[in-house]
Amino acid sequence: MWQASQAMFDALLLVGLLVMPVGVILFGLAMRQDPDFGKIAGNVSVALGVVGLAAAMVMLVDPLSPVAALGVFALLGFYLIAGWKTYTSPQPPSRRQKPDPLLPCGLWTTR
Secondary structure, three states: OHHHHHHHHHHHHHHHHHHHHHHHHHHHHHHHHOOOOHHHHHHHHHHHHHHHHHHHHHHHHOOOOOOHHHHHHHHHHHHHHHHHHHHHOOOOHHHHOOEOOOOHHHOEOOO
């Protein structure tokens, strides 16, 4: 019974370490086009995704390799970069405007 539990854990870990770097690479490419994120953050995200994907490939060849930790740290680095850039990005224009006092409940207008 413990083999089934270990197999499920290994499968989830492997899929997480293989699929997530591909998503990070694609998200990094999308970040390069957005002026709020910028090209530097996009390029760093693509590089971290490539590092994570390379670590996952090494883990496929040698499952006991400590390189898998490199992939996890690359994903954590991406989360920190994307989170910080999202947190510090300016608010959308609709949030910077004042509510119209004539509209019910203080609805936002585009005036």
